[in-house]
Amino acid sequence: MTEVATPALVGIPLLDSLTSDERDxxxxxxxxxxxxxxxQIIDRSSDSRDVFFVITGAVRVVIYSLSGREIALxxxxxxxxxxELAALDGSPRSASVMAIGDTTVxxxxxxxxxxxxxxxxxxxxxxxxxxARVIRVSGARILDLSxxxxxxxxxxxxxALCRTAKRTPEGHARIRPIPVHSDIxxxxxxxxxxxxxxxxxxxxxxxxxxxxxALVVLDVERLRDLVEEVRGE
Amino acid sequence: MTEVATPALVGIPLLDSLTSDERDxxxxxxxxxxxxxxxQIIDRSSDSRDVFFVITGAVRVVIYSLSGREIALxxxxxxxxxxELAALDGSPRSASVMAIGDTTVxxxxxxxxxxxxxxxxxxxxxxxxxxARVIRVSGARILDLSxxxxxxxxxxxxxALCRTAKRTPEGHARIRPIPVHSDIxxxxxxxxxxxxxxxxxxxxxxxxxxxxxALVVLDVERLRDLVEEVRGE
DNA sequence: GTGATCGTGTGACGCGCGTCACAGGCCGCG
DNA sequence: CGCGGCCTGTGACGCGCGTCACACGATCAC
Numbered sequence: 001m002t003e004v005a006t007p008a009l010v011g012i013p014l015l016d017s018l019t020s021d022e023r024d025x026x027x028x029x030x031x032x033x034x035x036x037x038x039x040q041i042i043d044r045s046s047d048s049r050d051v052f053f054v055i056t057g058a059v060r061v062v063i064y065s066l067s068g069r070e071i072a073l074x075x076x077x078x079x080x081x082x083x084e085l086a087a088l089d090g091s092p093r094s095a096s097v098m099a100i101g102d103t104t105v106x107x108x109x110x111x112x113x114x115x116x117x118x119x120x121x122x123x124x125x126x127x128x129x130x131x132a133r134v135i136r137v138s139g140a141r142i143l144d145l146s147x148x149x150x151x152x153x154x155x156x157x158x159x160a161l162c163r164t165a166k167r168t169p170e171g172h173a174r175i176r177p178i179p180v181h182s183d184i185x186x187x188x189x190x191x192x193x194x195x196x197x198x199x200x201x202x203x204x205x206x207x208x209x210x211x212x213x214a215l216v217v218l219d220v221e222r223l224r225d226l227v228e229e230v231r232g233e
Numbered sequence: 234m235t236e237v238a239t240p241a242l243v244g245i246p247l248l249d250s251l252t253s254d255e256r257d258x259x260x261x262x263x264x265x266x267x268x269x270x271x272x273q274i275i276d277r278s279s280d281s282r283d284v285f286f287v288i289t290g291a292v293r294v295v296i297y298s299l300s301g302r303e304i305a306l307x308x309x310x311x312x313x314x315x316x317e318l319a320a321l322d323g324s325p326r327s328a329s330v331m332a333i334g335d336t337t338v339x340x341x342x343x344x345x346x347x348x349x350x351x352x353x354x355x356x357x358x359x360x361x362x363x364x365a366r367v368i369r370v371s372g373a374r375i376l377d378l379s380x381x382x383x384x385x386x387x388x389x390x391x392x393a394l395c396r397t398a399k400r401t402p403e404g405h406a407r408i409r410p411i412p413v414h415s416d417i418x419x420x421x422x423x424x425x426x427x428x429x430x431x432x433x434x435x436x437x438x439x440x441x442x443x444x445x446x447a448l449v450v451l452d453v454e455r456l457r458d459l460v461e462e463v464r465g466e
Numbered sequence: 467g468t469g470a471t472c473g474t475g476t477g478a479c480g481c482g483c484g485t486c487a488c489a490g491g492c493c494g495c496g
Numbered sequence: 497c498g499c500g501g502c503c504t505g506t507g508a509c510g511c512g513c514g515t516c517a518c519a520c521g522a523t524c525a526c
Contacts, residue, residue: 063372065380073372088358088365094372117358121351124361125321128350131364132321138371139296139306139327145378146422147298150483181504189379191484196505383513414474424514429475 002034009106011079012053014130017122026116030106035099042083042097049110051087054080057103062186063095072186074134075100084127087113145189148230153188154198155226158208162217176214235267242339244312245286247363250355259349263339268332275316275330282343284320287313290336295419296328305419307367308333317360320346378422381463386421387431388459391441395450409447 009015009027018026030053035041041052041059052059058077062070073095076082086093087110108116117124144153162173181195202208207223209216217223242248242260251259263286268274274285274292285292291310295303306328309315319326320343341349350357377386395406414428435441440456442449450456 063376065376067380069380071376071379073375085365085368089362089369091369094369114358117361118354121354121357124354124357125347125350128357128361128364129322131361131368132318132324134368135318135364135371136322136324136327138368138375141375142306142371142378142422143296143298143304145375146304147300147302180502189375192504193485193506194483196503197483200505413472425474426476426515427513429473430513433475 007032009053012081013079014081014123014126017126018120027106029112030108032104032106034102034104037099037101039099040096041099041105042093044093044096047092049086049090050107051081051083051110051113053106054078054082055104055106058100059097059103060100061095061097070186071189072183081130086110150188150190150194151198152227152230153190154184154195155223157184157188158217159223159227162220171220173217173220174214175217178210178213178215240265242286245314246312247314247356247359250359251353260339262345263341265337265339267335267337270332270334272332273329274332274338275326277326277329280325282319282323283340284314284316284343284346285338285340287311287315288337288339291333292330292336293333294328294330303419304422305416314363319343383421383423383427384431385460385463386423387417387428388456390417390421391450392456392460395453404453406450406453407447408450411443411446411448
């Protein structure tokens with residue numbers, strides 16, 4: 001981690017409703033830092049309360065079970081916020097956060113952040129919308145964990161990846177870069193081995209194909225069917 | 234469900250920071266209703282956006298898997314709020330809500346609620362703290378679902394029930410009324426049968442005892458050990 | 467009373483998937 | 497070049513727990 005000089009605080013949807021003067025003042029109040037990929041930004045067991053904005057790069061929110069298994073809760077890319085929970089309620093951090101690639105972040109103390117929320121209702125509302133989203137996603141994940149088997153959860157995750165992937169003219173979805181099996185496993189709470197087996201089953205059924213630089217979902221429809229037929233019975 | 238006349242809006246922590254005049258005005262803006270136990274208050278597939286305050290009684294937030302399995306997300310008792318997510322982000326409801334016993338609720342439209350949040354930063358902050366709590370609880374549940382086996386989840390739930398139960402002089406925890414097995418099952422995502430088996434194992438080990446009117450946890454320590462030893466390995 | 471409904475208890479079956487173990491491919495580094 | 501580290505692939509084993517099936521008691525309606 002290296003401290004850096006203070007650039008402008010732009011491209012953060014949460015702060016859209018501030019005037020550019022207010023944003024500049026806030027930027028000066030921030031501490032700016034740069035992290036290398038893999039570096040911890042928040043340690044679950046630390047008791048800081050700071051709030052972070054992702055300026056460039058991306059971070060991953062994870063919990064580690066005591067057995068060392070990693071559970072990925074969320075990925076947050078440039079423009080996002082993290083660390084708000086501890087700032088809001090004063091409790092210890094609930095998860096750890098690490099940089100995915102090289103990442104620069106700007107941070108505020110809890111007090112500064114709360115002041116912004118108090119002074120700017122629109123920012124407060126935007127934050128509430130974000131919290132609401134997180135709750136919805138968590139609920140969906142609890143549902144999946146409760147009703148789907150491990151391999152169907154992999155299917156579901158693949159389907160989610162399709163949504164954000166480029167479509168080819170033929171209707172295929174090209175997921176790039178190729179996701180690392182253990183990352184998928186951490187997202188859906190299973191093992192690397194299971195992910196590998198599922199992916200191979202799917203490629204045997206000609207539903208996905210592994211190219212050199214992308215994972216291609218050939219038949220999104222059929223993949224969707226695999227998920228829904230189990231969700232529904 | 235029956236419509237009722239408008240009483241006062243008291244005992245809602247979320248609204249503590251309002252003056253009593255403001256609270257009275259808000260009370261008049263609410264629709265007041267009474268539901269019998271088991272009645273649906275929010276249907277997951279409806280597209281209302283109203284926000285509800287629980288005045289007396291309690292409600293349960295649930296999702297149903299399409300196979301009919303019920304997954305309990307949260308119980309909210311008098312003084313609580315529910316239905317905020319849809320009001321905040323305008324998306325459809327993410328869960329259903331039913332009355333647990335006879336329950337009276339007061340509701341606001343999304344617009345009215347958002348106006349309160351905008352005009353009263355302290356209410357907004359209180360709501361954010363509540364959302365933060367929900368997120369933390371969800372995270373803990375995801376962790377449990379990912380790392381604990383079904384019977385350990387039952388142990389963990391029992392332990393949680395102990396926290397809110399009365400202690401006897403001998404240090405036992407008397408959980409009353411006796412929880413229905415299928416309710417526990419819905420909370421920890423397992424089956425009624427598994428809960429019954431776990432409970433019997435525990436009573437064989439003299440860790441719990443089933444009295445006529447209460448479930449008594451004789452050895453809270455040992456129960457805690459059962460959970461932690463697995464969480465940790 | 468009788469029947470219905472709800473909560474509980476328990477045995478047997480079986481398969482999903484986590485775990486362990488090992489092999490091969492690819493890459494960067496000295 | 498060979499070595500070590502990361503990612504992937506696959507076989508074998510085994511047990512946790514969901515599913516089905518059935519029985520018993522308690523409560524309530526009538």
